[in-house]
Amino acid sequence: MTLDILLFKATLLVYFIATxxxxxxxxxxxxQLGKIAKWVLIGGFAVHCVTLGARWLATGLTPAASxxxxxxxxxxxxxxxxxxxxxxxxxxxxxxFVCPLALVLMIGGSAAPKQIPAANPVLDSWWFPVxxxxxxxxxxxxxxxxxxxxxxxxxxxxxxxxxxSGLFYRxxxxxxxDSINYKCLTFGFPLMTMGIISGAIWGNSAWGGYWRxxxxxxxxxxVWFLYAALLHxxxxxxxxxxxxxxxxILGFLCLLFTFLGVNLLLGGQHTFKSFxxx
Numbered sequence: 001m002t003l004d005i006l007l008f009k010a011t012l013l014v015y016f017i018a019t020x021x022x023x024x025x026x027x028x029x030x031x032q033l034g035k036i037a038k039w040v041l042i043g044g045f046a047v048h049c050v051t052l053g054a055r056w057l058a059t060g061l062t063p064a065a066s067x068x069x070x071x072x073x074x075x076x077x078x079x080x081x082x083x084x085x086x087x088x089x090x091x092x093x094x095x096x097f098v099c100p101l102a103l104v105l106m107i108g109g110s111a112a113p114k115q116i117p118a119a120n121p122v123l124d125s126w127w128f129p130v131x132x133x134x135x136x137x138x139x140x141x142x143x144x145x146x147x148x149x150x151x152x153x154x155x156x157x158x159x160x161x162x163x164x165s166g167l168f169y170r171x172x173x174x175x176x177x178d179s180i181n182y183k184c185l186t187f188g189f190p191l192m193t194m195g196i197i198s199g200a201i202w203g204n205s206a207w208g209g210y211w212r213x214x215x216x217x218x219x220x221x222x223v224w225f226l227y228a229a230l231l232h233x234x235x236x237x238x239x240x241x242x243x244x245x246x247x248x249i250l251g252f253l254c255l256l257f258t259f260l261g262v263n264l265l266l267g268g269q270h271t272f273k274s275f276x277x278x
Contacts, residue, residue, distance in 0.1 A: 004054035005114055008072060011051050012106045014044030015079070019103045022096040026170050034092030041079060041099060048076045059116050062129040064136065067264075071109035073132065074259075075102040077140035085144055089180060093170050097147040127202035134198055138191035139255060142227070145184030146252035149245035152177040156242060178240050181248050185234065189227050196220055219258035226251045 018041040025033030052073065055063040063069040082098040155171045171177075199220075203212065230247040233239035239247070 002054075002058065004051055004058050007047060007051035007054055008106075008109070008114075011044055011048045012103070012110060014040060014047060015075070015099065015103045015106055018044055018095075019099045022092065022099050026093050026096045029170060031092065034095065037095060037099070038083075038086065038092065041095065042083065045076070045079045045083060048072075048079065052076060061123050062132055064132040065123055066113070068109045068112035068114050070259075071105045071112065073136055074139060075105040075109070077136040078102045078105070078143050081137065081140040081144055085180065085183075088183075089172075089176070091172050091176070091180075093172070094144075094147065094151070094180075097151060098144060101143060101147065125202060125205060127198060127205060131195060131198040131202050134191050135195035138188050138195050139259065141184045141188035141191060142248070142252050142255055145181050145188065145248040148177050148180040148184065149248035152181065152245040153242065153249075156245075174241065178244065181244050182234060182240070184248070185227065185231055189231055192220075192224055192227065196224060215262045216258065219254075219262045223251060223255050223258055226254060 018037050021033050021037035021040060025031070025037060052063050055069060055072075059065075059069075064073040078098065079102050082095060082102075086092075086095070151171055152174060155174055155177065158171075159174065172180075199217075203217075226247070230239065230244065230251065233247075234244060
């Protein structure tokens with residue numbers, strides 16, 4: 001077992017422990033467990049950084065070319081993004097929604113082939129790390145928005161039912177959740193836009209064209225328009241609350257399909273198979 005895979009397994013274990021602590025803390029309403037979970041998650045994130053660094057040294061490329069690497073990179077970006085949002089909002093219960101998603105991504109990565117394949121020469125470009133970093137950071141921010149959207153719908157349902165007990169007191173206010181949703185949109189949309197632009201520049205240098213209507217490119221454009229519509233609605237029409245939460249969830253589901261569904265089910269030049277032969 002190589003060093004990067006050993007570190008990956010250690011990261012997965014730490015994320016599993018953090019997830020358990022977050023969930024138990026929410027269920028039992030013990031704030032101390034949430035604080036412990038955060039520090040465990042920070043430790044796991046530190047190990048994850050070393051994991052990606054070890055993989056980078058082993059392959060010589062940004063660790064996001066294969067399915068295993070991409071899922072790990074996505075989880076890393078998601079955890080890092082959540083920790084940054086936690087500095088601002090201090091909402092431990094958000095970790096009980098975000099951390100399980102990161103864990104699922106890591107479990108998916110653990111089931112994917114981990115060997116180092118022969119990489120496509122188009123990956124040997126400095127635009128590749130720029131593109132994937134911007135793209136995955138955008139994915140991560142929108143994932144946090146989707147989790148905040150789920151929390152919003154749960155809290156709204158309890159408010160309408162006048163169930164002011166249990167989960168109601170563990171979730172933030174509707175205004176706070178809507179604020180998180182909006183903050184995610186204002187950060188995520190520029191990141192996605194820059195990711196698409198950098199990808200177009202990379203595509204031009206690699207294939208001689210800025211846009212080839214590849215399935216992955218088309219899917220990314222559809223997702224971009226969805227989030228553009230949400231941002232436009234918020235700024236001009238005043239969309240907020242339930243509608244914004246539903247849009248955030250829908251947008252993230254479409255994003256996941258573009259990320260995984262297009263790569264695994266459809267062809268094109270942006271699939272893991274075309275990059276690595278896997």
